[in-house]
Amino acid sequence: MSEPRFYSYNEYLTNKYDVKTYKCPINIPSTCPNRDGSKGRQGCSFCSAKGTGFEAHEDMIPVKDQIKAARLKMIKRYKSQKFIGYFQNYTNTYMPLETFLSYINEAIECDLVGIDIATRPDTLPDEYLRALKKIQEENHIDITFELGLQIANDGVLESVHRGHSVADYEKAALRIKSFGFNLCTHLILNLPGTTIEDVETTVNLMNEVATDIVKLHSLYIAKDSIYEKEYLDGKIIVGDINDYIQRVIYFITRLNPDIAIARLVSRIPKDDSVFSNWETSWWKVYNMIIEQLTENDFRQGMYYSEGRYGK
Numbered sequence: 001m002s003e004p005r006f007y008s009y010n011e012y013l014t015n016k017y018d019v020k021t022y023k024c025p026i027n028i029p030s031t032c033p034n035r036d037g038s039k040g041r042q043g044c045s046f047c048s049a050k051g052t053g054f055e056a057h058e059d060m061i062p063v064k065d066q067i068k069a070a071r072l073k074m075i076k077r078y079k080s081q082k083f084i085g086y087f088q089n090y091t092n093t094y095m096p097l098e099t100f101l102s103y104i105n106e107a108i109e110c111d112l113v114g115i116d117i118a119t120r121p122d123t124l125p126d127e128y129l130r131a132l133k134k135i136q137e138e139n140h141i142d143i144t145f146e147l148g149l150q151i152a153n154d155g156v157l158e159s160v161h162r163g164h165s166v167a168d169y170e171k172a173a174l175r176i177k178s179f180g181f182n183l184c185t186h187l188i189l190n191l192p193g194t195t196i197e198d199v200e201t202t203v204n205l206m207n208e209v210a211t212d213i214v215k216l217h218s219l220y221i222a223k224d225s226i227y228e229k230e231y232l233d234g235k236i237i238v239g240d241i242n243d244y245i246q247r248v249i250y251f252i253t254r255l256n257p258d259i260a261i262a263r264l265v266s267r268i269p270k271d272d273s274v275f276s277n278w279e280t281s282w283w284k285v286y287n288m289i290i291e292q293l294t295e296n297d298f299r300q301g302m303y304y305s306e307g308r309y310g311k
C-alpha cells in the first residue's frame with residue numbers, strides 16, 4: 001500500500017471515533033438569501049436550483065427516516081459502525097431557530113456521534129451558536145459547521161454573486177471556533193477569474209483560521225445555474241484538467257498537515273450537469289492527483305509555514 005500523501009477525512013474520523021464513521025445526508029425545507037430575494041434570486045453562479053443535494057431525499061421526508069435509510073445503505077456498503085447527520089442542502093441556518101432546532105433534536109434521537117450543518121458565513125446568528133453549544137454539551141455530540149467560501153478573492157466572490165466577502169468568512173470561522181465547534185470549509189480552486197495567487201491566499205487563510213477540514217470541489221457546470229447559460233454561450237471557460245491538478249497540489253503542499261482533507265474532486269450526477277470533471281470520472285481525476293503527488297514525493301504541508309494570509 002502506498003504511503004498516504006495527505007491527511008484524509010476518513011483518517012480524521014477514524015482517529016476521532018475509532019471505527020468506520022460515515023455521514024448521513026439530511027435534506028430539510030430550506031432556502032438561501034441568494035434565492036429568496038434577500039440578496040438575490042438566482043443563487044450563486046455555480047449553484048443549481050436543486051442546491052447541492054442532487055442525490056438527497058425529498059425535504060418533506062422525516063429526518064429520522066432519511067437517517068435510517070442512509071444508515072442501512074452505509075452499513076451494507078461500507079460496514080459503518082458510527083454515523084454523523086449531515087444537514088447538507090442550501091443554507092440550513094436560514095430559518096427560524098426553533099424550526100431548525102426541531103430538526104436537530106429529531107436527528108440526535110437517531111444515535112449519532114455528530115451533526116454537520118452546511119451554511120453561509122453571513123447567516124450565522126449568535127443565537128444559533130449559543131443554542132447549538134448547549135445541545136452539544138448536553139448530548140455529548142460533536143457539531144461541525146460547513147461554510148462555503150469557495151475562494152479568498154472578493155472580486156471573484158462578487159462576480160459569482162456570493163453575496164458575502166472574504167472578511168465575512170473569516171469572522172464567521174473564528175466565531176465558530178470560539179464556541180468550540182468544528183469547522184469545515186468548502187472551496188472551488190478553479191473558479192473563472194482565479195489565479196494560482198488566489199490559491200496561495202486561500203490556503204494561507206485556511207491555516208490562519210485553523211479550519212479543521214477542507215473540502216475541495218472541482219468546478220462543474222450545473223443545469224439550471226447561471227453558469228450553464230454563460231458556459232454554453234462561451235462566456236466562461238473552465239481551465240484544463242492539468243491546471244486544476246496543479247492547483248490542488250499547490251494547495252495541499254502548503255496546507256497545515258493537521259487539517260483534514262475531505263474531498264479533492266467534485267461529484268455530480270451526469271443528468272444534472274452540462275460539464276463535470278473534463279468528461280471523465282471523478283475518481284480518475286482523484287487518481288491523477290495522487291499519482292502526481294506520489295511521483296514527485298509531494299506531501300501535505302511540506303511547504304507549510306505559519307503567517308498571516310496575503311503576506
